[in-house]
Amino acid sequence: MKIGIISDIHSNREALEAVLNKLTNVEQFYCLGDIIGYGADPIYCLEKMKEIDCLCIKGNHEGAITGELELYYFNDYAKQSLEWTMKQLREQDFHYIHSLPKKVDITNDILGVHGSPRQPLWEYILDEQTAEGIFNKFDFKVYFIGHSHVPGIFTFHRNNRIIKYFEATAGADLVLDEKHSYIVNCGSVGQPRDGNPQASYVLFDSEKGVINIKRVNYAIERAQRKIIKAHLPHFLAQRLAIGI
Ligand SMILES: [Fe+2]
Known part of the structure; x- marks a missing residue:
């Protein structure tokens, strides 16, 4: 099956x-949270998830909407945009966001979560040490994650237990093998933070066991103009151009 996995x-x-x-041949979509927040088109993005039958889970921004996470913990830019977003959302949007689970099974050992399986909405897996804790505690072949907005791959050798990290700023291709487990960060569609402003996404061929992290250009200036027009913080527009 050809699967499209997107996040943030x-x-x-x-x-x-x-x-x-770019994902026109995909049979099933998954979104690993943070559909909303920061940008100017929350309703469009929520509606699009339903239109493409995307299996979505909550991110920390959805957790803020439902009250599972307090706004207090968010930085000022996130907080301002979440307050703005809450004013835009309709009743059915609140219902939809509340209905989202926090984890998703893609197959029996290929899973998805926004942050980490330990703390689905909040924990970042940014280094080998944190990844090691996850590989040791949970049994899986692949965990797809988002949250950090930085695409990359942690590999864990099941015998010698060595963990390696591969960044995917220019994209990456991964062929799954018997010896390893993997944590794959899909990066961010709408606010990349790895210095590459291109949108990030994943194509996963579950039959071939091939994962491609890909990047694509988009109309950044148009997205920026809408953020300014909505009176959201200017920094949220500026950062899109430089991918921070
Ligand atoms: Fe995010």
Whole structure:
């Protein structure tokens, strides 16, 4: 099966459209949270998830909407954009966001979560030490994650237990093998933070066991203009151009 996995759309319609235009042959979509927050098109992005029958889970921004996470813990930019987003959302959007689970099974040992299996909405897996804790505690072949907005791959050798990290700033291709387990960060569709402003997404061929992390250009200036027009913090527009 050809599977499209996206994360951290963050209300960026232009980035989402560019990614979906690249994923036209996909049979099933998954979104690993943070559909909303930061950007100017929350309703469009939520509606698009339903339109493409995307299996979505909550991110920390959805957790803020449902009250599972207090706004207090978010930085000022996130907080301001979440307050703005809450004013845009309709009743059915709140229902939809509340209905989202925190984890998803793609197959029996290929799973998805926003942050980490330990703390689905909040924990970042940014280094080998944190990844080691996850590989040791949970039994899986692949965990797809988002949250950090930095695409990359942790590999864990099941025999010698060596963990390696591969960044995917320019994309990456991974062929699954018998010896390893993997944590794959899909990066962010709508607000990349690895210095590459291109939208990030994943194509996963579950029959071949091949994972491609890919990047695509999108209409950044249009997304920026909408953020400014909505009176959201200017920094949220500026950062899109430089991928921070
Ligand atoms: Fe995010």
